[in-house]
Amino acid sequence: MTTEHSTPADQNPFPFREHAERHEADVVVLGGGGAGIAAALAAAEAGARVVVLEKGNKPGGAAMFGGTGYAAYGSAAQREAGESFSAEEAVQAILEHTDGRADEALVRAVVARSGETADWLSAHGLKSALAEAPHDPADPGEDSELLARHRRARTYHRYASKFGGFKKLLKAIEEAGGLVIPEAAATEAVADERGRILGVRAERTEAGKPLSPERREQLKADGVAEAIDIAAPAVVVATGGFVGNHELVGRAAPELETSRLRFTGERKSVGTGCSVVQALGGAGAEPAALDAPAFGVPGRYSSKALAVLANLPLLWVDDDGRRFADEASTYRFGERGRAGLERGGRFWMILDSATVQRLTEQGLELAPAEDHGAPLPPGTEGTPAQPRLVEALEEAVEQGAAVLGAAPDDLAGAAGFHPERFAETLERYNAAVRTGRDDQFGTPAAILRHPVQEGPLYAVQVVSTVRGTLGGVRIDASARVLDADGQPVPGLYAAGNEASGFWGGRYPQIDGLTLLFAFNSGRIAGEAAAAALPA
Numbered sequence: 001m002t003t004e005h006s007t008p009a010d011q012n013p014f015p016f017r018e019h020a021e022r023h024e025a026d027v028v029v030l031g032g033g034g035a036g037i038a039a040a041l042a043a044a045e046a047g048a049r050v051v052v053l054e055k056g057n058k059p060g061g062a063a064m065f066g067g068t069g070y071a072a073y074g075s076a077a078q079r080e081a082g083e084s085f086s087a088e089e090a091v092q093a094i095l096e097h098t099d100g101r102a103d104e105a106l107v108r109a110v111v112a113r114s115g116e117t118a119d120w121l122s123a124h125g126l127k128s129a130l131a132e133a134p135h136d137p138a139d140p141g142e143d144s145e146l147l148a149r150h151r152r153a154r155t156y157h158r159y160a161s162k163f164g165g166f167k168k169l170l171k172a173i174e175e176a177g178g179l180v181i182p183e184a185a186a187t188e189a190v191a192d193e194r195g196r197i198l199g200v201r202a203e204r205t206e207a208g209k210p211l212s213p214e215r216r217e218q219l220k221a222d223g224v225a226e227a228i229d230i231a232a233p234a235v236v237v238a239t240g241g242f243v244g245n246h247e248l249v250g251r252a253a254p255e256l257e258t259s260r261l262r263f264t265g266e267r268k269s270v271g272t273g274c275s276v277v278q279a280l281g282g283a284g285a286e287p288a289a290l291d292a293p294a295f296g297v298p299g300r301y302s303s304k305a306l307a308v309l310a311n312l313p314l315l316w317v318d319d320d321g322r323r324f325a326d327e328a329s330t331y332r333f334g335e336r337g338r339a340g341l342e343r344g345g346r347f348w349m350i351l352d353s354a355t356v357q358r359l360t361e362q363g364l365e366l367a368p369a370e371d372h373g374a375p376l377p378p379g380t381e382g383t384p385a386q387p388r389l390v391e392a393l394e395e396a397v398e399q400g401a402a403v404l405g406a407a408p409d410d411l412a413g414a415a416g417f418h419p420e421r422f423a424e425t426l427e428r429y430n431a432a433v434r435t436g437r438d439d440q441f442g443t444p445a446a447i448l449r450h451p452v453q454e455g456p457l458y459a460v461q462v463v464s465t466v467r468g469t470l471g472g473v474r475i476d477a478s479a480r481v482l483d484a485d486g487q488p489v490p491g492l493y494a495a496g497n498e499a500s501g502f503w504g505g506r507y508p509q510i511d512g513l514t515l516l517f518a519f520n521s522g523r524i525a526g527e528a529a530a531a532a533l534p535a
């Protein structure tokens with residue numbers, strides 16, 4: 001089968017498989033998520049014939065199903081709002097937070113484009129509105145002055161209507177002559193003996209999974225090939241990292257017990273992009289960082305009450321029963337993520353029956369921290385009543401995700417805490433609530449509102465929620481994949497969660513940075529791939 005994108009095959013010696021559906025393109029984009037869509041649109045607008053391969057039945061990836069917005073600096077919306085936090089300050093904040101381990105040229109290239117990219121996305125249908133500064137209990141936490149200022153600045157562009165917006169971006173790719181093929185999983189890129197890229201091979205999927213026998217029969221009856229071959233001299237790898245491959249996540253973060261963690265990222269991203277790149281001589285970079293900014297309760301629950309609870313600043317203790325951090329860091333994106341990861345991905349939240357009752361019936365005056373760590377919408381105050389909380393807690397106790405005790409000793413026994421340490425923790429915490437002064441971690445009085453006194457007491461397991469892996473493939477500031485000697489591999493580009501260099505192995509405490517990187521690195525990759533084509 002050929003399409004209108006086809007050109008004579010003799011222009012590219014790509015070894016098409018006999019039974020494969022055949023296409024010819026200038027640029028093939030692997031993955032139709034945030035980075036892939038931006039890459040495809042940019043390349044198509046620059047005049048390249050583009051084919052996007054998307055493993056799932058709907059393009060969009062985590063950028064669409066998970067994302068709520070992205071950071072940008074210098075957009076039209078920010079200029080109108082008089083927001084003064086600049087791209088240069090953002091570059092400094094990112095470099096500072098990554099202890100200078102991020103690639104400065106790449107950070108600059110990506111951040112410098114971000115305002116204009118916000119306008120570009122908006123012009124193509126993915127509209128956003130500038131979010132107000134996030135809820136902030138005026139607690140600087142671990143932030144430097146620069147990071148704290150960044151946290152208060154209006155840099156977060158919240159999607160206005162994401163599903164409609166992504167549809168429009170896909171339409172824009174097609175209007176610019178691009179072809180998006182859903183249910184097509186890229187498996188390898190083919191190069192000649194000199195290392196020149198010839199094209200890509202892919203296999204048809206069923207909503208991202210291997211074909212069922214029934215579907216296979218159907219395809220056969222319809223005369224649709226299972227294999228898809230695309231001849232093209234340039235490839236952008238934007239397959240979203242490897243969060244869907246828990247074994248690889250475990251290897252990247254050996255200090256974590258992956259079975260403890262919750263995963264909410266793109267399951268279809270299993271590390272294929274990295275293997276495609278490495279097979280062509282592209283180098284791996286520093287170990288990928290985990291994007292794990294939020295907390296959840298392990299297991300599957302029908303009630304949202306536990307998701308709300310897990311992200312509230314109530315008393316946190318470690319496996320020993322000791323308090324370990326300023327709980328107000330739940331409001332500081334990145335810092336709260338680290339708080340969980342540094343405890344191996346799990347800690348406990350302690351609350352007494354008075355707090356359970358209050359949260360169930362009236363709600364709490366403490367604002368919720370959104371599950372994904374995005375800034376709260378303006379006007380958000382307190383946490384509303386969670387009428388199903390008691391029911392959800394009972395379910396969690398049944399499933400072993402929470403334990404109950406009539407008194408501190410019983411709770412310590414059930415949770416495995418050191419009884420004396422736990423008793424001391426409660427004593428110090430309750431004193432801090434009483435006096436409004438926390439000598440241990442400096443939690444502000446506004447947060448210290450709920451003593452742990454009246455039994456029964458609950459200890460609820462809280463685990464880190466991993467929504468992505470950040471990095472793996474080494475790229476330069478033009479998103480070109482580099483080999484082990486730091487030289488570009490001709491025709492090969494990578495972007496989004498697949499690419500390294502922006503994170504320095506650490507997730508910065510800046511909200512919306514993952515999508516900032518995905519959209520902008522993708523756009524840079526698409527433009528660079530198109531620009532390198534022979535005239």
Ligand SMILES: Cc1cc2nc3c(=O)[nH]c(=O)nc-3n(C[C@H](O)[C@H](O)[C@H](O)COP(=O)(O)OP(=O)(O)OC[C@H]3O[C@@H](n4cnc5c(N)ncnc54)[C@H](O)[C@@H]3O)c2cc1C
Nearest residue numbers: 031033034035055061062063066068186240496497512515
């Ligand atoms: C729940 C959740 C909430 C989030 N919220 C935010 C937020 O508000 N702000 C923010 O900045 N970031 C957020 N993120 C992170 C952000 O969504 C990702 O960092 C970003 O989407 C990465 O872009 P990407 O293009 O690399 O990957 P994705 O957008 O995930 O796209 C990868 C695509 O590649 C496809 N694919 C995988 N393998 C193949 C293959 N072999 N062949 C073809 N296609 C393939 C996948 O199906 C997917 O469509 C969130 C993530 C999650 C999970």
